[in-house]
Amino acid sequence: MATKIVMEALSPTMEEGRLVEWKKQEGEPVATGDVIAEVETDKAVMELVARADGTLLKHVVAAGTTVPVSQLVGVIGEPGEDVSSLLAGSANGKAKAEAPAPPAVAAAPAPAASVATPKPVLAPTAAAPGGRIKASPLARKIARDRGLDLGAIRGSGPEGRIIQRDVEGAAVQSPEPAGPGGPAFRDVPLSQIRKTIAKRLAQSIGPIPTFYLTSEIDMERTWDARETLVAGKDRSPDEPRISYNDIILKAVALSLRQHPDCNAWWQDDRIRYWNEVHLSMAVAVEDGLITPVIRLADRKSLREIAREARELAGRARERRLTPAEYTGGTFSVSNLGMFDIDQFTAVINPPEAGILAVGGITPKPVVVDGATAIRRRMRVTLSCDHRVIDGATGAQFLRTLKGMLENPLTMVY
Amino acid sequence: MASQFDVIVLGGGPAGYVCAIRCAQLGLKAAVVEKDKLGGVCVNIGCIPTKALLHSALIANIVTHDAKDLGIETGTVSLDYGTAMRRSRKVSEQNSKGVEFLMKKHKVTVVRGTGVLQPGKRVKVGNEVHTAAKAVVIATGSRVKGLPQVGLELNGTTVISSDEALFLEKAPASIAIVGAGAVGCEFADIFNAFGSKVTLIEALPRIVPLEDAEASDALTKSYRKRKIDVLAGATVKKATVKKSGVTLEVESGGEKRTVEAEKVLMAAGRAVNTEEMGFKEAGVQLTDRGFVKVTPATLETTAPGVYCIGDVAGPPMLAHKGSREGVYVAEIIAGHKPMPIKYDNIPSVTYCHPEVASIGLTEEQCKEQKLEYQVGRFPFSANGRARTAGDTEGFVKIIRGKKYGEILGAIIVGGHASEIIHELTVARENEYTVEEVDLAVHAHPTLSEAIAEAALDSMGRVIHT
Numbered sequence: 046m047a048t049k050i051v052m053e054a055l056s057p058t059m060e061e062g063r064l065v066e067w068k069k070q071e072g073e074p075v076a077t078g079d080v081i082a083e084v085e086t087d088k089a090v091m092e093l094v095a096r097a098d099g100t101l102l103k104h105v106v107a108a109g110t111t112v113p114v115s116q117l118v119g120v121i122g123e124p125g126e127d128v129s130s131l132l133a134g135s136a137n138g139k140a141k142a143e144a145p146a147p148p149a150v151a152a153a154p155a156p157a158a159s160v161a162t163p164k165p166v167l168a169p170t171a172a173a174p175g176g177r178i179k180a181s182p183l184a185r186k187i188a189r190d191r192g193l194d195l196g197a198i199r200g201s202g203p204e205g206r207i208i209q210r211d212v213e214g215a216a217v218q219s220p221e222p223a224g225p226g227g228p229a230f231r232d233v234p235l236s237q238i239r240k241t242i243a244k245r246l247a248q249s250i251g252p253i254p255t256f257y258l259t260s261e262i263d264m265e266r267t268w269d270a271r272e273t274l275v276a277g278k279d280r281s282p283d284e285p286r287i288s289y290n291d292i293i294l295k296a297v298a299l300s301l302r303q304h305p306d307c308n309a310w311w312q313d314d315r316i317r318y319w320n321e322v323h324l325s326m327a328v329a330v331e332d333g334l335i336t337p338v339i340r341l342a343d344r345k346s347l348r349e350i351a352r353e354a355r356e357l358a359g360r361a362r363e364r365r366l367t368p369a370e371y372t373g374g375t376f377s378v379s380n381l382g383m384f385d386i387d388q389f390t391a392v393i394n395p396p397e398a399g400i401l402a403v404g405g406i407t408p409k410p411v412v413v414d415g416a417t418a419i420r421r422r423m424r425v426t427l428s429c430d431h432r433v434i435d436g437a438t439g440a441q442f443l444r445t446l447k448g449m450l451e452n453p454l455t456m457v458y
Numbered sequence: 459m460a461s462q463f464d465v466i467v468l469g470g471g472p473a474g475y476v477c478a479i480r481c482a483q484l485g486l487k488a489a490v491v492e493k494d495k496l497g498g499v500c501v502n503i504g505c506i507p508t509k510a511l512l513h514s515a516l517i518a519n520i521v522t523h524d525a526k527d528l529g530i531e532t533g534t535v536s537l538d539y540g541t542a543m544r545r546s547r548k549v550s551e552q553n554s555k556g557v558e559f560l561m562k563k564h565k566v567t568v569v570r571g572t573g574v575l576q577p578g579k580r581v582k583v584g585n586e587v588h589t590a591a592k593a594v595v596i597a598t599g600s601r602v603k604g605l606p607q608v609g610l611e612l613n614g615t616t617v618i619s620s621d622e623a624l625f626l627e628k629a630p631a632s633i634a635i636v637g638a639g640a641v642g643c644e645f646a647d648i649f650n651a652f653g654s655k656v657t658l659i660e661a662l663p664r665i666v667p668l669e670d671a672e673a674s675d676a677l678t679k680s681y682r683k684r685k686i687d688v689l690a691g692a693t694v695k696k697a698t699v700k701k702s703g704v705t706l707e708v709e710s711g712g713e714k715r716t717v718e719a720e721k722v723l724m725a726a727g728r729a730v731n732t733e734e735m736g737f738k739e740a741g742v743q744l745t746d747r748g749f750v751k752v753t754p755a756t757l758e759t760t761a762p763g764v765y766c767i768g769d770v771a772g773p774p775m776l777a778h779k780g781s782r783e784g785v786y787v788a789e790i791i792a793g794h795k796p797m798p799i800k801y802d803n804i805p806s807v808t809y810c811h812p813e814v815a816s817i818g819l820t821e822e823q824c825k826e827q828k829l830e831y832q833v834g835r836f837p838f839s840a841n842g843r844a845r846t847a848g849d850t851e852g853f854v855k856i857i858r859g860k861k862y863g864e865i866l867g868a869i870i871v872g873g874h875a876s877e878i879i880h881e882l883t884v885a886r887e888n889e890y891t892v893e894e895v896d897l898a899v900h901a902h903p904t905l906s907e908a909i910a911e912a913a914l915d916s917m918g919r920v921i922h923t
Binding site: 182190 | 797863888889893894
């Protein structure tokens with residue numbers, strides 16, 4: 046019997062959704078849980094999954110069409126099944142096709158190259174006098190007294206205002222009185238060799254001498270792991286579906302913990318090696334992009350990362366992020382996999398020293414144990430600020446990351 | 459007819475009805491179950507009618523004692539508690555009607571009757587069972603209680619509570635008030651103004667015992683000047699209740715005293731309403747102290763989907779605390795993430811004259827917590843506006859943290875203290891320090907200048923003393 050595919054309410058406030066792209070074509074077999082289309086909600090681009098096994102018989106609406114929640118968009122059934130009765134029911138649907146349905150990729154306003162330097166002034170040292178950081182007078186006094194940088198502190202008061210408990214929390218992690226979690230970072234003055242490297246490289250290539258390292262990762266096991274997580278029965282309907290990007294963010298965060306050399310800021314006269322991982326996540330927004338930060342990402346569960354990533358990305362698109370939410374990152378991740386990009390290079394987001402550009406997951410013929418096999422592969426490219434990260438340092442980080450994504454179980458312990 | 463709602467609120471007091479309105483604003487279909495008048499104790503037999511009577515008391519005192527000096531010749535003044543009482547009833551009725559109007563305006567259904575909680579977010583009222591799709595909110599409030607252990611069982615005639623005092627046709631010739639918290643002190647003020655001989659008995663060492671000791675001293679002084687007999691640190695050992703009055707044997711500091719009074723007003727504490735409403739059967743547990751047990755961050759009870767707000771959810775038992783919890787819980791139910799309630803920044807007010815209003819820690823609490831602090835004080839006797847009103851009792855006291863100047867606590871004793879305390883409430887809510895309070899220019903002449911001066915004094919820079 047044929048099953049309707051309807052536009053689902055993918056966010057609590059969603060009233061309509063734009064079908065960005067069909068991930069399954071007419072005639073393709075689908076299984077329950079398969080991603081059949083990508084849908085742009087009021088907050089984010091999300092996945093529409095199959096609720097039945099069978100064959101995708103019909104795309105009722107074309108890619109690029111905006112339809113209200115619960116409207117029929119497609120049909121799953123047995124090959125050759127007559128679905129005309131189902132389709133007739135949708136004839137009075139209120140689908141409003143947007144003029145010429147734009148191809149999905151055109152919806153990306155952020156070409157890779159523009160993952161550039163959109164916010165050098167927003168670097169978390171913006172607590173200069175007259176800076177626009179929202180903080181209570183008491184928080185300012187405590188921060189001044191303890192030499193804390195308000196720009197590096199996340200506010201928990203109304204509209205992200207920094208309040209007493211935020212600076213007191215930060216004080217515990219400040220370098221001087223190393224609290225239980227240890228200091229947040231370690232400043233290392235530049236050695237002569239680093240000074241020379243920095244000077245020569247900057248002369249050669251520009252203010253941020255960047256080099257690139259690419260690695261191809263076998264994603265079969267991560268794929269399986271994610272399928273298991275997504276199919277999990279105890280997932281409450283409010284929980285976000287774990288995406289590949291969430292898993293990649295988690296793996297990057299954990300890898301950075303093992304490689305603090307890559308989790309660092311160039312500070313002109315010194316390098317600040319962070320003991321905390323604050324992941325900047327590039328989000329394309331209308332006419333630009335922004336990098337909301339997942340704080341302490343290495344200490345968060347996959348579920349927390351997923352929830353926070355959705356939430357931040359959603360508010361980024363609504364332009365409702367507070368400065369504290371898009372500053373203070375220690376490393377960036379930019380993912381264009383959903384746009385079928387195989388590989389790209391991203392531009393470093395100073396003062397961070399590294400950014401990882403993530404391509405799509407594509408089945409490819411590869412040699413496994415001496416025989417050709419079809420495997421899901423993903424290419425990642427690490428852009429490194431050579432003043433901070435050397436080739437071998439970056440390569441070691443990538444090797445750890447690759448290991449985690451190829452054996453996601455290693456992230457657990 | 460039984461119906462389906464998103465949220466059912468048990469109790470139409472200041473916690474419950476505010477919760478229902480906020481629910482409605484957030485698009486939820488809300489109902490309030492109320493067995494009596496809307497507005498609860500606060501509107502009908504609490505905050506509102508007592509303030510109406512206190513207004514009468516204040517005017518009575520001014521007319522009796524100060525009129526001549528103010529250039530007003532009054533002739534013989536006669537006072538009639540009954541008339542004042544009937545006026546206070548009108549005010550309460552207006553307010554209760556106002557709540558009814560608000561329920562209509564926000565399309566909140568009012569279900570009349572006693573609600574009994576059933577398992578599974580259902581509420582039985584009479585024979586009908588109403589279902590809540592999202593949540594049930596318990597806001598059943600509290601009531602006065604007597605002291606049966608010393609023979610002071612409430613009898614409604616000679617041993618009364620505020621419930622009866624608010625309906626007396628005339629002020630008693632003499633009245634002993636047991637308990638000198640807000641309720642006791644307010645009624646002492648009211649009955650004293652209407653000519654009763656008042657004895658105010660408090661078991662703890664000072665009246666308004668939860669406030670800063672300096673406030674207790676100032677109020678005691680003011681009361682004694684008005685011939686109110688203030689017995690602090692005094693316990694009622696025995697009570698003999700007769701038809702015409704009550705004899706109390708009171709022990710204070712080893713000394714025994716006999717207090718004869720036409721009536722005894724019990725103002726020593728309140729009991730929460732948790733009985734016979736199906737709480738236990740629905741899985742709602744209580745704390746050791748008898749309040750409903752809640753998770754502090756969500757105010758959810760031990761029964762999933764059942765929340766609890768107001769007096770019955772725990773102290774402080776204040777209308778404004780309950781209302782805020784009502785808003786907070788409504789937002790949680792609607793899936794929002796409200797800013798947490800700062801329970802350490804809820805103002806506390808006693809509306810006697812002079813009024814006592816406080817926020818944050820008392821000096822005693824600062825000492826107990828071993829905080830380093832500096833005290834700033836300013837007396838209303840040095841404040842121009844207070845002098846123009848001939849109302850110079852009291853002071854402003856601000857306790858500032860020594861290192862950062864944060865306002866650890868503040869207390870105001872004086873006319874209109876209840877109104878001017880909020881400058882410091884806003885300051886503390888936003889973590890302003892005493893410097894920001896001083897930097898804000900205060901209009902002259904106002905009582906609020908005393909706050910700015912106390913802030914300055916805490917920094918050693920007071921101008922007008």
